[in-house]
Amino acid sequence: MNSPESSMKQSGEVAAARPSGRQPVIVLGTIGHDAHIVGSSVLRFAFEEAGFRVVFLGAVVPPEEFISAAKESAADAILVSSMYGMGRIDCADFGDKCKEAGLGHVKLYLGGILVTDPEHWPETEALFKGYGFDRVYPPQTKAETAISDLKKDLGLSS
Amino acid sequence: MDLALAIDFGSTFTKGSLFDLAQQRVVGIAYQPSTVESDVAIGLHAVLARLKQHTSHDLTRVPARVCSSAAGGLRMVVVGLVPSLSLEAAQRAALGAGAKIVGAFGHKLSRSVLSSLAAARPDLILLAGGIDGGDEETILHNARALAELGLASPVIVAGNQFVAEDCVSILSRAGRNATLAANILPEIDRIEVGEVHQLIRELFVKHITQAKGIERVAQELNLVTPIIPTPAAVLRACQLLAEGPPKRAGLGDVVIVDVGGATTDVHSASNGAPTRPGVIRRGLPELFLKRTVEGDLGVRINAMTIVERIGADAICDFANTLHPGGLNADDVRAYAERVSDDPNHVPRGAQEAALDAALARSAIRIAIQRHAGSVKEVYTGAGLALVQYGKDLGDVSTVIGVGGVIAYGEHGEFALQGAVSTPEAPVALIPNGPKFLIDQSYLLYGIGLLAEEFPDAAFDIASKVLLPPSSSSQLLPPVTPA
Numbered sequence: 001m002n003s004p005e006s007s008m009k010q011s012g013e014v015a016a017a018r019p020s021g022r023q024p025v026i027v028l029g030t031i032g033h034d035a036h037i038v039g040s041s042v043l044r045f046a047f048e049e050a051g052f053r054v055v056f057l058g059a060v061v062p063p064e065e066f067i068s069a070a071k072e073s074a075a076d077a078i079l080v081s082s083m084y085g086m087g088r089i090d091c092a093d094f095g096d097k098c099k100e101a102g103l104g105h106v107k108l109y110l111g112g113i114l115v116t117d118p119e120h121w122p123e124t125e126a127l128f129k130g131y132g133f134d135r136v137y138p139p140q141t142k143a144e145t146a147i148s149d150l151k152k153d154l155g156l157s158s
Numbered sequence: 159m160d161l162a163l164a165i166d167f168g169s170t171f172t173k174g175s176l177f178d179l180a181q182q183r184v185v186g187i188a189y190q191p192s193t194v195e196s197d198v199a200i201g202l203h204a205v206l207a208r209l210k211q212h213t214s215h216d217l218t219r220v221p222a223r224v225c226s227s228a229a230g231g232l233r234m235v236v237v238g239l240v241p242s243l244s245l246e247a248a249q250r251a252a253l254g255a256g257a258k259i260v261g262a263f264g265h266k267l268s269r270s271v272l273s274s275l276a277a278a279r280p281d282l283i284l285l286a287g288g289i290d291g292g293d294e295e296t297i298l299h300n301a302r303a304l305a306e307l308g309l310a311s312p313v314i315v316a317g318n319q320f321v322a323e324d325c326v327s328i329l330s331r332a333g334r335n336a337t338l339a340a341n342i343l344p345e346i347d348r349i350e351v352g353e354v355h356q357l358i359r360e361l362f363v364k365h366i367t368q369a370k371g372i373e374r375v376a377q378e379l380n381l382v383t384p385i386i387p388t389p390a391a392v393l394r395a396c397q398l399l400a401e402g403p404p405k406r407a408g409l410g411d412v413v414i415v416d417v418g419g420a421t422t423d424v425h426s427a428s429n430g431a432p433t434r435p436g437v438i439r440r441g442l443p444e445l446f447l448k449r450t451v452e453g454d455l456g457v458r459i460n461a462m463t464i465v466e467r468i469g470a471d472a473i474c475d476f477a478n479t480l481h482p483g484g485l486n487a488d489d490v491r492a493y494a495e496r497v498s499d500d501p502n503h504v505p506r507g508a509q510e511a512a513l514d515a516a517l518a519r520s521a522i523r524i525a526i527q528r529h530a531g532s533v534k535e536v537y538t539g540a541g542l543a544l545v546q547y548g549k550d551l552g553d554v555s556t557v558i559g560v561g562g563v564i565a566y567g568e569h570g571e572f573a574l575q576g577a578v579s580t581p582e583a584p585v586a587l588i589p590n591g592p593k594f595l596i597d598q599s600y601l602l603y604g605i606g607l608l609a610e611e612f613p614d615a616a617f618d619i620a621s622k623v624l625l626p627p628s629s630s631s632q633l634l635p636p637v638t639p640a
Contacts, residue, residue: 034538
């Protein structure tokens, strides 16, 4: 996980934007019984490039492992990918579990192919926000969107 | 003759073995009940006197290497943050260094936890928590809490490097002996134990063997290497046997099971890579050398726990395959109760030998299942996948048995069968078809003590003294304490 030079420079800039000077940390992986790893890999490199420290968990990650990794890394955000339409099952109590684990302050982002039914995005988004996610993204969302949102949410940019 | 002396100050016996490195053979072995509680020197002198019968050399001049698990061994408390992450990494680091874990605590240490920690009377504390750049709050809180606790035990700080030095300062300012080490969990998927192991070895010599009088007694010998914990010596032997000496083939992946009266220890030298295709590995990465200690499984003091875990009926079935017909579940319970009250009990007659072997087989089964990983099937969007946690020991070539019930019992092989997979439990990744060897003469510690400096001789000696269960030609007579 050696960061390329550009990422080092970026990380300095991003970290410098915070009072603590600490590089922001995200936990990232594909939740549940989902073996898709390409999407989260793309996000991993994009976030590293943008100066974030990425704790990458890979695919087929139980919800509890996101939470454990977020505690150990004092993560600023957890980014959950779900590509196989079973998001409802895997994510229904994710926000509650995070709160219970003392991670109520951690930003929760979710994206991917979240449901198998014909998509009515506003309903899907509302459903998953109800599960405790701060931001929910439809398929085809660009990594830059999530990066820019997270910088905003963490107070790293205006 | 090129002689080498190996001494193990064990908790129950002081053991000595004399090797001829040039001829790769054992010259003599001796055992004496441990005298650590009174004067450790008495047992050593008796061992040397017995070894003297085999040689005209002055044994105090023969290069000696010493390991010790006496006086409670290396008692360690480990502290981490998340139980499945930094705390687990800390436990593995401590066990791999040969420690006895007397307490493992995650998250912020509370007052009640601190009093349990103090009550555990650790020789050494390993303080971990947070990946590098990760959580800072917990390890700082725990360093302050340990600083306030009136314990003299040295502390190794091996957590988040961003605050690890601060933790050392907090502890040092409070007059505590604190040492900085590299983070044992620098990233969520990387364990680094090298520096922690090195520090544990140094502190073991500096503080623990000195405090227990072992260092002083060892000065009577021509000590050529630092004293190490006995389990660390056994792990070195495990590694040498698996990998072989430089430029020579080893045995392949090796497991050592040591069934004692109170605990069952399992050591493995294996990277634990999946033996089936299409497996996704999850969980903390595994170290090539792994040691686990099952403090609830032993064939004497903890015999009743084995009965509770496996069931009297299952143990009875095992015993009846050796001693057909005669036994029922009540006999199993009665025997287990009796031996737990009398840990020095030696089985008498075929029935008790069968019961002992059945208990040992059951203890080995549970211990190896806990040591090894497991696999579960998950139906992913892309079809069926297998998710593996921990080590897959399916391809282990050799299982080595240690402990009285295996070495001296009539049914050592039957007991070792507990380590082999059966069709009923396909999720446990335990050895499929290993061959068995038995450390009949308790020499693994000696092989381990020689392993780093004389790998060829140590390997050749091991191949002579570790015997298949069926072997009728014992090189050495069974050992009985004098």
